[in-house]
Amino acid sequence: MYLMKDITRDGNPVLRKRAAEVSFPLSDEDQQLAKEMMKYLEVSQDPELCEKYKLRAGVGLAAPQVGVSKQMAAVLVPSPDEDGEPLFKDVIINPVIVSESVQYGALTEGEGCLSVDKDVPGYVPRHDRITLRYQDVNGKTHKVRLKHYPAIVCQHEIDHLHGVLFYDHINKENPFEAPADTVMIS
Ligand SMILES: [Zn+2]
Numbered sequence: 001m002y003l004m005k006d007i008t009r010d011g012n013p014v015l016r017k018r019a020a021e022v023s024f025p026l027s028d029e030d031q032q033l034a035k036e037m038m039k040y041l042e043v044s045q046d047p048e049l050c051e052k053y054k055l056r057a058g059v060g061l062a063a064p065q066v067g068v069s070k071q072m073a074a075v076l077v078p079s080p081d082e083d084g085e086p087l088f089k090d091v092i093i094n095p096v097i098v099s100e101s102v103q104y105g106a107l108t109e110g111e112g113c114l115s116v117d118k119d120v121p122g123y124v125p126r127h128d129r130i131t132l133r134y135q136d137v138n139g140k141t142h143k144v145r146l147k148h149y150p151a152i153v154c155q156h157e158i159d160h161l162h163g164v165l166f167y168d169h170i171n172k173e174n175p176f177e178a179p180a181d182t183v184m185i186s
Pocket of ligand 1: 112113114115156160
């Protein structure tokens with residue numbers, strides 16, 4: 001199981017590389033990677049286990065964050081209600097945003113990242129709604145429409161596959177300035 005010591009941190013060149021496309025069927029190694037990345041998210045979202053293993057809770061983890069430059073990311077956005085179905089849960093492979101809303105969305109709290117140890121305050125404007133195409137671990141292609149928080153999380157993860165970190169998007173002069181019609185997501 002991945003622990004915080006396995007997570008690559010800002011400054012590691014793997015986080016700034018464009019990750020390679022993944023081919024199917026997945027190798028045993030890639031299947032293991034997918035499984036372990038999702039496992040990290042599941043364990044990190046369990047308050048007791050999170051504490052026990054000294055993890056930082058996460059809703060997404062991309063392969064470059066465990067040192068593997070491949071287009072694969074685990075996403076686990078829990079339900080807002082206790083015991084509800086997750087809003088989104090899958091390992092997204094070779095993901096592509098096929099369409100996006102003109103309208104922006106941003107988290108009121110800003111964003112964080114398991115690979116970035118310092119807090120970087122500011123709004124990270126992203127597309128409020130996206131249509132995402134990706135392959136799952138079985139090579140099946142999915143096309144899903146996402147809005148608000150799950151859309152933001154997937155855009156953050158896809159950025160990792162392109163060598164981009166969340167703070168790259170923060171307006172340097174006015175970190176808390178966002179376009180007027182930005183949907184603020186708390
Ligand atoms: Zn991140």
